Amino acid sequence: MTITKESTGRTNVTGQPDAFIRNHQYNFIKEQALNLVTAHAMANDAEVLSVLRHLSHEKVFALFPALTEEQKQILRPLTSVKDTDDAEGFLAGLRPHLIPFRAVTNDSLKRLFPKVKRLKGPNVPSIDFYSLSYLAWQENTNRFLVAERNGRLQAVSGQFGASRKQGICMICHKHGTVGLFTAKTKAGADNYIKHGQYICADESLCNSRLTSLERLEQFLDRLER
Template sequence: MIHVKETTDKTGGGSERPEAFIRNDQFNFIKDQAAILVTGQATGNDAEVLSVLRHLAHEKVFKLFPALTEEQKTVLGPLAAVKESADAEAFLEALVPYIIPFPAAASEALAKLFPKAKKLKGPKPETVDFSKMSYLAWTESSNLMYLVTQKDGRLEGVSGTLSRSGKKGVCAICNRHSEVGLFTARTKSSGQDQFVKRGNYICMDNAVCNRNINTLERLSDFTARLQK
């Protein structure tokens, strides 16, 4: 496993923070590709095979960003030189300043997303690392869960219950094997005053889920299905 150091932005005075262009899911995808290169280097000694691995990793990562600037290409370029875990960790650490954080919504904004919720508390912003999020989620009243995603620059909210399953399975959002629970939302059907329940199994720990997400496609499908 590749570990990335926790870093704090301490740029002050006249220092300018680099322009962020990498979402959390894209960073995780890059991290996965770096891990593949490290594993390939450790388990194989065929130079041609390793060259193909590096080429594929480079191609897949650059494909995530259709309109890269020359500066951004320079930022991502060192991926192709990753061989050992130390190389991967140094490369990934250098990418951290370029990560786009998930929007830190104020309590008033969250309340608007969930108008039917009474006394919505929401998460404490100081306890949340928004740079490591593709979605924001928290629980209140035991198993009542609120989930916030971003679509077309706008925040959307889905609420439901998260019931612990006591088992491991594949998460519908990150597609990784972890301890999962059944998230169920109740939505109004086309019939008058009729409601249907929809849900799926997701990670019990949303921080783990956010660390594993390497595409937003499944997250989008999951929330869209709940909102039908």
């Protein structure tokens, strides 16, 4: 197992002052929009729908501790979502305001994993950084993960089992096809502890379903001990 941290050395994540929504927040908002679509398809009670719209509005606004009035205006159309077309239009309006994951290169990734010889790295030009809360890729039996925390890149690696089963992912906490990620952490001068955690077999799917960073951070913290 490898775990390293590297400063991102930046003050502005995107260079775009109107970008304020991270991937996990976008996924949460999308979830709320689709819940409203389902509610309108199944419920006829105007009062019930009004309450659901209000709750969705409150949950989304609670994601952001200090919204500007302009940002509130961008999010408010959520309460008008009634069908799939409304949801798609609303979500399309959010995409220009997404904050991408920290851009990386193969050279910068090699610096994050200094003990790994012949690290190939992912196909960086094909990565949609706007759809990532963490970056992950597979090389042989090893899985590599990179996440940004407090302005720094944190990297971990470990064995990822070839067997697949249905279960709960420790990162996105959604049910699906998972594999066993196993890594060793130092517990003393010459002692190591092996940690095994089930995570999504498909890291892209995991990123698309992640609505909170809490369990991702817990996953990383456990490997840092």
